[in-house]
Amino acid sequence: MTWLPFALTLAAFTASHYLPARTGLRAAAIGRIGRRAYFTLYGLTSIVLLLWVVVAAARAPVVVLWWQTSWMRWGPNLAMPLAMVLLACGLGIRQPFTLGARRGARFDPADPGLAAVTRHPLLWALSLWAGAHLLANGDLAHAILFGLFLAMGAGFIPVFDARARAALPEREARAFFAATSLLSLAPLADPDWRRRNGGPLLRRAVAGLALWLVALALHGVVIGVSPLP
Template identity: 30%
Template sequence: MSIFLLLLAAALWVGWHVGVAGTALRGRIVGLTGEMGFMIGFSIGSVASIMLLVMAWQGAELWFLWSAPRELRWVLALAMLPSFILFIASVTQPNPTSAGQKLAAGGPRGITRVTRHPMLWSFAIWAGVHMLANGDVASLIFFGAFLATCLLGMPSIDAKLARRDPEMWARLAPTTSILPFGAVFSGRGRVEFSEIGLRPLVLGTVLWVGLLLAHPIAFGVAAIHF
């Protein structure tokens, strides 16, 4: 039964973020409540849904499907480094998720040349890594809910951006991509590492090392085994 409750909580989390925030339903709600009213209600719903998801995960049975070998854990730990770098870049540089208004004036710069959604990719990598590392049904559902939200949210955000500011979208879409480096590999764009700078790399690496060391204390299990 607890796995079933976890499935319901995961469906609520994904549905709240993709089915409400990412559809025309959002516009209808904003028409009734105003933008501020929607944001308050959406924030309350988000906190409630993630609390339910965490509690359902903690109470679910442990049905193991596989146990990640030591070598895979090293690979997964290394895969978390770009997640931290993308996260730092997403909160320090303009991108469609966090600073769309800044993009309107200058066009794509910095991390946006790599991907339009650095923060969502950061969480997507985090979720995918933990699905592979844990190997149990409850973790697949729990982290899978975040992975699904991120992957479904990217085209949803793009669609909202295109509707809200067609002029900016016309400048952004041809030279950027959802998939990291997708526009670069297809010849539509280029990456200027000088625009990204050292801050995401340095701070991301520091946070990565810090979390590797603190993981046993914070979460009760070592991220890697020597």
């Protein structure tokens, strides 16, 4: 075993997220095949590359930083259902200043939707996934992998918030941040918020839990390790 496959897959995954926008490739591809087709293809490619880099990390030379104990496996098993719910609920969120936002979305402070609970659901999902798996995987390759994703998930939250402050007029920016939250459960206790958003978000939450169950069942087959404690 060598470090080369892991390094190459990690470089390919990183390049796929930075080069298309910075080189003009994304704009050219959207011009040729359309926005919907491009982002569908880009999403599928990202998933394949993510699975590839996770498998490559498992096959990298083992350099133990800390030994795994049985209780550490509870981290992913407790965090992943919530991460999958956040992922399912957050895709296409109606606020433009975050990962996975709906294209062309117009934010309404009077009806913030999920953004009242958190304006960055996908970044929270990424952070939960990475942090929980970092706890349960104490070898160097996985520490690099999950540490990088944890830094990305947590680090992009202030970046997107700064973009919102820079893009919005002062009054609109104040209204935006007053109507949204970094993370708050208070809207769940608001009958008016539940009336407006409860149904659609509940359906998405159920889909997220179903996705978690599929991932749990396939984890041993795809990754080669059972996630159960």
